[in-house]
Amino acid sequence: MLQGKKIILGICGSIAAYKAAFLVRLLTKEGAAVRVVMTDAAKDFITPLTLSTLSKNPVLSTFFSNPQEGSWNNHIELGLWADLMLIAPASAHTLAKFSQGLCNDLLTAVYLSARCKVMLAPAMDLDMYSHPSTQANLQKLRDYGNLIIEAESGELASGLSGQGRMAEPENILQTVKTFFANDLPLKGKKVLLTAGPTQEAIDPVRYISNASSGKMGYALATELANNGAEVYLVSGPTNLKVTNKLITLAPVKSAQEMLDAAQVYFDTCDIAIFAAAVSDYAPVDIQKQKIKKNSNTLRLELHKTPDIAKTLSIKKKKNQFTVGFALETNDEEANAYKKIKGKNFDMIVLNSLNDKGAGFGYDTNKIKVFFAEKDDVKVFSLKSKQEVARDIIQLIKDNYHA
Known part of the structure; x- marks a missing residue:
């Protein structure tokens, strides 16, 4: 603060x-x-x-x-x-x-x-x-x-x-x-923020997930609260804690649970930030009992999980500002531009796994930021995720006009 x-x-x-x-x-x-x-x-x-x-x-x-x-x-x-x-x-x-x-x-x-x-x-x-x-x-x-x-x-x-x-x-x-x-720039603003990984169950003890720690999303939640915003943090499983009273935590596991929780908050939020690392696929059939290791191979049939950011952003109102994240390994900028248009974002944050110290698990990140309404590209050096969060929130404050 x-x-x-x-x-x-x-x-x-x-x-x-x-x-x-x-x-x-x-x-x-x-x-x-x-x-x-x-x-x-x-x-x-x-x-x-x-x-x-x-x-x-x-x-x-x-x-x-x-x-x-x-x-x-x-x-x-x-x-x-x-x-x-x-x-x-x-x-x-x-x-x-x-x-x-x-x-x-x-x-x-x-x-x-x-x-x-x-x-x-x-x-x-x-x-x-x-x-x-x-x-x-x-x-x-x-x-x-x-x-x-x-x-x-x-x-x-x-x-x-x-x-x-x-x-x-x-x-x-x-x-x-x-x-x-009393003079915080985002005081009174409601922000929906998704963070962390999702877990898609295979059986009662196994799941499909990714290596997201949730650190970037939680750093954003802290910085938003420090600017006076009321933050609704819909988070997949992490080891991180929330202490700021302006942050309301909604813990979820699967992509469908994350979508259901996000929909509760989306219509009334001023800003929505989709920072979660959502699993793209989930098993078609979730086994009720633990799968035994009885054969040398195991085949899983997977289906697409709901696209949370796209589902919500395409129905956003004129006074809402949406921000997406793109973690890429190739054709980074082209994929970021594709997402900003396809998911109706106002702004997208790109980080590449090709950049040392960026991506899952690190305490640091390196980002580029693109906008839907202008050609300007903001490029930042490698910084701590808390510093990166400040840069992102400053860009939101600079470009969000309700």
Whole structure:
């Protein structure tokens, strides 16, 4: 959900500064780019080295990074760079400076220069937090448009117990995610997504299938949810898990089961992505008992399974956008163009088993993307499947116009 978001994390002098390490880790794991600005007092509680290691960016605390060379940390550029400025922990001293517009260090200068929203997570002892001057400063900061993440109650460093603890990093993360969720590009959109292999039974213990792991489809589901979409994931058997609440999983096995489940969601979806590796053939007769190895050969009569993508795409409405996948071993581009026309897709993603690191089982993929309404071809290098998913979803956002 925070993929590509740029966050300045301001850290003030407080025992709660040690929690900033956990917060940086949580933010970066969500895909955010984090730049840390510390006050001098904060360095007494946590080292810049720890935070630079976790954020993978230099930690800033002074205006001049190299006075001899005249290089400096431009607070204006920092203020313009960020999508969000988060102060955690925010000490009583810094809250007072923010509320009065005082500017005597890099953090206050960045605060006064920031055009993005500012969140403040106060941390101090209970009497300091409840003092009328602190509460007046917090109210003034609210009036300025800042968002206050209220301090939590519990045991404090002084040994007393009450309100003043900085909100736990997990709670701060959720507040940040909620903030960005209100401006997600696919919020309110419903997406049907098929993923994984199908299994066509031969007898009670054997089946016809393929080597699809489902990783590409599940990466797409995650990226769609991170963009605010409600995802209906119709998935064949995989070892993958779904944790995002915006993803509804419909587990299936056979191609017919996948079609039946997809039909339930298709009429009401805005976008349909057919990423599943559907078995093209299934046994005509499924044996009720396990087939014994009584002869040297075994003949199976197979029939075509339903073409899920074609069945659904040919009846799509004008406001629906459909995306297909083509995994090819020869005549790749010709086959992709044939599918985009024959299955009424708006867009098709091609990957070739001839490309090293692409296809089933890998954590990476290499794709080309073609469109029905234009000759433009997008070619991408080998990337992780999560990165590939971001590229695909960005192309959908660029080309889908309901």
